[in-house]
Amino acid sequence: xxxxxxxxxxxxxxxxxxxxxxxxxxxxxxxxxxxxxxxxxxxxxxxxxxxxxxxxxxxxxxxxxxxxxxxxxxxxxxxxxxxxxxxxxxxxxxxxxxxxxxxxxxxxxxxxxxxxxxxxxxxxxxxxxxxxxxxxxxxxxxxxxxxxxxxxxxxxxxxxxxxxxxxxxxxxxxxxxxxxxxxxxxxxxxxxxxxxxxxxxxxxxxxxxxxxxxxxxxxxxxxxxxxxxxxxxxxxxxxxxxxxxxxxxxxxxxxxxxxxxxxxxxxxxxxxxxxxxxxxxxxxxxxxxxxxxxxxxxxxxxxxxxxxxxxxxxxxxxxxxxxxxxxxxxxxxxxxxxxxxxxxxxxxxxxxxxxxxxxxxxxxxxxxxxxxxxxxxxxxxxxxxxxxxxxxxxxxxxxxxxxxxxxxxxxxxxxxxxxxxxxxxxxxxxxxxxx
Amino acid sequence: xxxxxxxxxxxxxxxxxxxxxxxxxxxxxxxxxxxxxxxxxxxxxxxxxxxxxxxxxxxxxxxxxxxxxxxxxxxxxxxxxxxxxxxxxxxxxxxxxxxxxxxxxxxxxxxxxxxxxxxxxxxxxx
Numbered sequence: 001x002x003x004x005x006x007x008x009x010x011x012x013x014x015x016x017x018x019x020x021x022x023x024x025x026x027x028x029x030x031x032x033x034x035x036x037x038x039x040x041x042x043x044x045x046x047x048x049x050x051x052x053x054x055x056x057x058x059x060x061x062x063x064x065x066x067x068x069x070x071x072x073x074x075x076x077x078x079x080x081x082x083x084x085x086x087x088x089x090x091x092x093x094x095x096x097x098x099x100x101x102x103x104x105x106x107x108x109x110x111x112x113x114x115x116x117x118x119x120x121x122x123x124x125x126x127x128x129x130x131x132x133x134x135x136x137x138x139x140x141x142x143x144x145x146x147x148x149x150x151x152x153x154x155x156x157x158x159x160x161x162x163x164x165x166x167x168x169x170x171x172x173x174x175x176x177x178x179x180x181x182x183x184x185x186x187x188x189x190x191x192x193x194x195x196x197x198x199x200x201x202x203x204x205x206x207x208x209x210x211x212x213x214x215x216x217x218x219x220x221x222x223x224x225x226x227x228x229x230x231x232x233x234x235x236x237x238x239x240x241x242x243x244x245x246x247x248x249x250x251x252x253x254x255x256x257x258x259x260x261x262x263x264x265x266x267x268x269x270x271x272x273x274x275x276x277x278x279x280x281x282x283x284x285x286x287x288x289x290x291x292x293x294x295x296x297x298x299x300x301x302x303x304x305x306x307x308x309x310x311x312x313x314x315x316x317x318x319x320x321x322x323x324x325x326x327x328x329x330x331x332x333x334x335x336x337x338x339x340x341x342x343x344x345x346x347x348x349x350x351x352x353x354x355x356x357x358x359x360x361x362x363x364x365x366x367x368x369x370x371x372x373x374x375x376x377x378x379x380x381x382x383x384x385x386x387x388x389x390x391x392x393x394x395x396x397x398x399x400x401x402x403x404x405x406x407x408x409x410x411x412x413x414x415x416x417x418x419x420x421x422x423x424x425x426x427x428x429x430x431x432x433x434x435x
Numbered sequence: 436x437x438x439x440x441x442x443x444x445x446x447x448x449x450x451x452x453x454x455x456x457x458x459x460x461x462x463x464x465x466x467x468x469x470x471x472x473x474x475x476x477x478x479x480x481x482x483x484x485x486x487x488x489x490x491x492x493x494x495x496x497x498x499x500x501x502x503x504x505x506x507x508x509x510x511x512x513x514x515x516x517x518x519x520x521x522x523x524x525x526x527x528x529x530x531x532x533x534x535x536x537x538x539x540x541x542x543x544x545x546x547x548x549x550x551x552x553x554x555x556x557x558x559x560x561x
Contacts, residue, residue, distance in 0.1 A: 053500035053548065055485045067487055069500050069549040073530060153489055156498040181488065182514050200448040204441050205484065209509070394465070401446045 011327040012320075013101055013115035014038045015092050015268060021121035022299020023313040027320025028119070029082045033327055038079075038086040039103055045079070045086055046072035047123055049309065051153045054174055056201070059312035061242045069311060078302065079395040086177070093119075095254055095272040097293045110331050116327030117295045119319055120283065124301040126259040136223025139230075145171040145259040149178065158182055160255025164232050165189040168196035168203070170307065172259020177206035179257075187251055192241055195374050197261075197400040199307060207299020220256070221248060228389050229254055247390035262305045272296055278410075279347035279370075280304035286336060286352040287365045288322035289315065297323045304349050304368070307402050311368070333357060337366060337419050342383070344424030346370045346399075353407070355415060362412040367405045371397035371424055379425040380405055385418035397424060438479045444470045453479040482509040490534060492524045492551050499524060500548045503532055503533060506543045514539045526552030 012033045014021045025038050044050060049057070052068030059065055062074070079086060090105040102212040103112045126144040143151075143159055149171065151157045161184050165172045168191040176186045189207060194217050196203055206271035207214050214232065221243045222233035236247035264276075264282040274283045274291045282303040283291040289299050298314045299319035336352045356362035371378075375397040382390040382405070390411055397403050405422065436456070443451040451465040453475045463475045477483070483506035489498035507515060515538050524534055528551050535545035 053487050053489060055487055055502060065485070067500060067502055067548040070530065073549065085489050153500065154497055156489065156491060181486075181512070199494075200441070200446055201443040203448075208441065209484070209512075396445075396447045398446055 005105035007100060007112035007114040009114050009116075010035045010037045011116045012036050012119065012323050013100075013113055014119040014121055014320075015095070016040060016044075016047065016121035016123060016300075017045040017086050018121065018123050018300065019049055019072065019309050019312050020123065020302070020316040020319075021047070021119070022072070022079055023316035024119045024121055024297075024299055024320035024323070025084050025086070026075065026078050026082060027317040029084055029320075031321045033320075035323035036255070037115075038082055038084060039090045039092055039101075040086060040088045041091045042310070043088050045076050045088065051146070051150050052174075053153045054178070057309050060308065060312055060429040068309075075313075075334065078415040088116040092268060095268045095296075097273045097296070098174045098270075099295050115295075117297065117323035118272075119268075119296040119316075120274070120291075120296065120302050120321050121300050121319075122265045122268060122302045124262040124305050125261055125265045126258070129258060132258070132260060134220055134223060134231065136232075137225055139223070139225035139228055140221070140253050141225065141229030142256045142258070145169070145175045148175055148255075148257050152178060152182060158184065160184060160229075160253075162187060163249055163254040163255040163257060164220070164234075164253045165190065165257045165259060167259035167261070168198050168201050168214060169261060170198045172257060173198045173206040175257055175259070176212050177210060180210045180212070184255075186210070187253055188213045188215050188234070190215045190218045190220060192217070192237055195398065195400070199400060219243065223256065224250075226238055229256055232256055237327045262301065264302045264305065266302060269296075269298065269302070274298070277304075277347060277349075277351055279341060280349060282349075284351045285349065286332075287350045287354060288332065289319035289350070290322060290326070290332075295323075295326050297326075303349055307400070311402070313422075333388070335417060337415065337417060340421040341369070342381075342421040342423030344372045344375065344378070344426060345422045346372050346398075348422050353412075353420075355417060356409075356412050362409045365407045365412065366408055367407065367422065368402050369405070369422060370399050371403055372399065375424055375426050381423045381425055382407070382411075383421045383423065384416050385420075387416075389414070389420075440475050440478050441456045442466065442471045442474055444468075444474055455479050466510075482514060483507060484509050486512055486515050486519075486545075488519045489546070490519060490522045490524055492526050492528065495526055495551050497551070499534075499551050501527055501545050502548050503538065504533075504544045505544050507538070507543050509540055511539050515541070515545075518546060528552065 012028045049068035049072040055067045057071040092103045094102040099115045163186045221235045224231045231252040235243040283298040297319045299316040440451045454461040460476045487502045532547045534543045
């Protein structure tokens with residue numbers, strides 16, 4: 001039946017009103033997009049920032065430290081000022097490669113939109129227990145760190161009293177402090193890798209401050225409890241991340257928080273046949289954040305998981321501006337070259353860049369990537385084909401902190417037209433960690 | 436007296452040794468830049484932290500997020516949390532409103548970091 005209803009036309013349709021969607025909407029409106037629609041599944045704008053009540057957001061963008069809700073509110077106010085139509089409580093069910101969007105909500109039922117450009121800004125999701133293959137019982141008391149954060153900060157419930165945290169991602173570290181301040185005892189933060197994937201600041205201010213041990217090269221090998229969790233078994237792991245027999249220790253606890261990684265939420269992108277990048281688990285995009293499906297753009301954590309919201313906003317402003325231009329009928333001309341991951345580099349984004357045209361002054365392009373492991377005194381090299389065209393020294397590179405590299409207008413102007421590769425040269429440094 | 440401090444200014448995370456005599460920094464070693472010295476001095480003599488938490492609001496389904504308006508002495512974190520937990524607020528509350536003055540004699544206020552029951556967040560909620 002719904003197929004008989006002709007879809008409503010919009011210039012730019014944005015899926016998600018988290019930090020990425022809001023920034024993209026602001027930029028698209030400011031770039032002249034006439035009809036603009038933002039669809040948000042939750043009842044409020046702000047996305048994950050709503051539950052991130054800690055501070056430390058906005059240092060790059062606003063030069064002040066804000067809490068998550070305060071950061072979100074700045075964009076929400078701007079969205080209101082610009083009169084942007086944001087519809088909350090609306091779930092997008094389908095996106096096609098020719099930008100037909102189907103959504104459902106209590107208020108409007110099933111609705112369809114034909115968009116001039118679509119911006120994917122759905123964010124990411126936490127890796128669940130099922131993805132870890134930890135043996136043991138399936139009792140209550142096991143939460144992803146973000147779920148526990150939502151319970152405490154948005155709903156006012158404490159999920160437990162004696163806590164072990166598996167994984168040392170930033171949300172896990174933040175929750176170690178949050179649970180401690182709220183009266184729980186956090187017994188340990190257990191990390192399978194020989195280094196933490198969290199920000200250094202969080203290790204100091206969330207673990208050290210409260211004397212919470214960080215057990216590197218350790219993991220949870222068993223889960224105990226019938227109805228509710230009663231304890232976990234922790235063991236040390238070897239270089240292949242296999243538990244070492246004889247190192248097992250039983251830890252009594254009622255709560256296990258999982259902070260074991262984030263995965264971009266790309267179900268809708270896949271419906272629109274958007275090609276994905278294996279390393280980022282997000283879309284393949286060019287330097288305007290356009291995917292390989294014309295008119296569909298992606299930004300924020302749905303594209304690749306960021307550490308800092310400031311960089312999400314910066315990326316999303318670019319996507320919003322480019323989507324508005326696409327909806328106006330502007331098309332990119334000229335040759336695209338690929339940006340490839342070399343040694344030590346994971347998920348360099350964007351994966352394609354447009355060669356500058358003779359009549360335009362190229363803007364610098366920032367390439368973001370994750371180092372494959374911890375490098376000290378490393379050299380990041382850019383190769384044009386086989387020829388080195390740029391090198392920068394980095395005192396330290398770690399998987400927990402996204403690295404960036406700027407391709408200057410001069411560099412872009414001199415590109416030969418072959419694919420470029422980004423390498424981390426560890427020959428002058430080591431792949432190591434000093435703790 | 437020697438203290439071990441991990442610098443938080445950048446991902447290097449230098450392990451610094453700070454020598455403090457009579458409440459004054461005598462020497463800092465292990466840092467790789469000037470920012471380390473500033474941080475080590477602050478952290479060894481008078482460490483401070485921002486405190487963020489949530490407070491119940493009568494009649495509201497969601498608690499209100501709050502923060503100290505400035506960092507407070509690290510040793511006041513738990514007393515500050517106790518004072519915040521004892522609060523029960525009444526809506527409406529606007530982002531930036533002071534919900535607790537001079538928490539634990541720190542001279543720092545606790546302020547709301549979101550609004551409850553004031554400006555509608557979306558047109559549908561109006």
